Amino acid sequence: MTQQVWGGNERPSVLPMPMDAYRDGDQFVVRLDLPGIEPDSIDLTVERNVVTVSATRSWRRDARHEVVAERPQGMFRRQLFLGEGLDSEGLSASYEQGVLTVTLPVAEQAKPRKVEISGSTSGAASIDATSSEGADDDQELTHST
Template sequence: MIYRRYTMPSIWEEMNRMQREMERLMQAFLPETGRVSTVFPAINAWTNDEAEIVTVEVPGVDPKDLDISVVNDVLTISGERKPEDPKDDIRYHRRERVCGKFSRSIQLAFPVNADKVTASYENGILKIVLPRAEADKPRKITVKSA
């Protein structure tokens, strides 16, 4: 699935943010459902003119089990979360964490230079830095006086 981002006026962005917060709060107040319905993994994206930074919440996923690929302006993150105790004789009281294989694609704000993409992993958060493709960078045009 590709999540398309639209450029929105700031008021809509703010309202969207509030809506997301409300959803998160609602889920927090319903511990029985325990935020299970939301997609895994959750993604945040930061941009400027030069690059895009994507952070992904992947707690409990071994960095070795993570796979990142970039094609033009689509970033795909896939991997597998393995259970802590892969034993049979365990009896679950609560099961809110989803284990198994996952894959998500997001559309980036601009085409990126795939050779210069870097990724780091710390405490269950994956951070991917994607520099913008040279050809796509905004250029300053000087106006000559006649």
């Protein structure tokens, strides 16, 4: 009867993780919401240019008869595909108040730099090879649920 009133209790086998990603100076920051997840159940792996985050929220049966069960339970997973401009070797992560924060430094070869121009005129000129920050941010990181 409860299932008829409130809907079925079928849940997807892998649940999504809400995420924000942004560039902050020389690093990319990714924040994933994982409220109620035990830190020991979070798994963060890097393989080549793919960062995989997975976590499990265990089923809790506190009541004899569940009336409403809206909080997602089970396996959560998210993959991030890194562009060549990010340094996966320097990846770091922290988990506070239900939010997993993953920080990825921008690779040295992707950082803006000045290029000296040589020529026959007196004195060397230089060209600023920097781009406006954030112009290609969306090219550095792609993701899938």
